[in-house]
Amino acid sequence: MRRFGSVQQKIPCVFLTEVKEEQSRKRECQQFQVVATENVNPIALESNIDCALATEKLDGTCCYVSIYKGQSYLWARLDRKSTKQADKRFKKHQYSHKSCKGFTWNVKEDFKTVPESWVPAHRVQHHNGQPVPDDHGHIPGWVPVEKDNKQYCWHSSVVDYDAGVALVLRPSAENEDLLEITMVPLADLLEQTLELIGTNVNGNPYGLGSKKQPVHILVAHGSVHIRNPPPVDYQQLCSWFQDSKEGRVEGIVWHCNDGTLVKLHRHHLGLRWPDGDTILNARPVVVHVDGTIREYDITSKDLFTSLSQLNGHRFSRLQDIQFDP
Known part of the structure; x- marks a missing residue:
């Protein structure tokens, strides 16, 4: 099975970009748009x-x-961010030069503290032993999700460290049209990056769960393939996002054979997101979470237990998953 690229830095756009002086569609506080x-x-x-x-x-x-x-x-992803004063200097430079090039950071003084367990992402560059901020003025990094950290309670809901497993959404091996929710040993996911999606993440564009019964799930990066993607041509991609059923996605990430990752987001094309139903939440899904397997003692985990009660159930759409009251 092919091992896909790990997301350890900001992924560049598949097209060259330019800055326009207009309100960002992606970041409310940003007074310019990268297109x-x-x-x-x-x-x-x-x-x-x-x-x-x-x-x-x-x-x-x-x-x-x-x-x-x-x-x-x-x-969990935790970018080390600059202090208010440093950020103000950086934004002023960025606005006047339309670029972050030429700006000088003092990493020791310009950045907020992070937990002791924090580590910079693998592909962050270093200079004189210090991590170098990216073009957004952040230092991408990671912090371990510990059981008692309420800040990461939704992350914690998809892992059981005692059993050593995670809840993962992936295409079924037997039928690529069908998604499955299953338990995967964390050891099998080592050094991979995944996306946590669900009820309380980024406004829940996939319509998963509810306030009463939140549902969160991990999806390995690169695991959901796009069928018959258009060629890398600006006009054809614009049309695909707007007119194709398969184009009801936030964006595309291309995994190149040499390990390079490049992406295209709807915002790069001036298109809205979310914009109605998504292709993911309309796909059928089967639940394969068996709480009776001896090596997986999951009785203490609410989401694991709830999903195990749906073991073998098939839903016509991902967003239709619901638990009995």
Whole structure:
């Protein structure tokens, strides 16, 4: 089975971008918009984008599985951000130069503190032993999801460290049209990145669960393929996002054969997101969460228990999953 690229840094756009002086569609506080031009990014061309695998860009929060305290752990994305004063200086430079190039950071003084367990993402560059901020003025990184940390309660709901498993949504091995929710050993996910989607993440564009019965799930990056994707052409991609049923996605991430990742977000094209039903929440899904398997003692986990009661059930749409009262 092919191992897909791990998201350890900001992914560049498949097209070269430019800055327009208008309200950002993605960030309310940002008074400029980054939009795609019609010119393909040289990074994509050098990585033979025409042979890349197109996958769905999911709208959630990024996670990572790695070792912590001697066992496989889920890590939450936590970018180290600048202080208010430093951010003000950075934004002023960015606005006047229409670029972040030439701005000098003092990492020790310009950035907020992070938990001791925080680690920078693998692909963050370093200079003089210090991590270098990205073009957004952030230092991407990870923090382990511990059971008693309420800040990451939705992350925690999809893992059981005692059993060593995670709840994962993926295409069924027997039928690619069908999605399945299943338990996967965390050890099998080591050094992979995944997206946490669900009721309380990013406004829940996939319509999962409810306030009374929240549902969250992990999706491995690169696991949801896009069928018959259009070629990397600006006009054809614009039409695909607007007119195709398959185009009801937040964006596309291309996984190139050399490991390079490039993406295209609807906002790059000036298109809304979310915009009605998504292709993901309309797909059928089967639940394969068996709470009686001896090696998985999951009686203490609410979401695991609820899903195990639906073991074997099939729903016509992902968003139709509901538990008996």
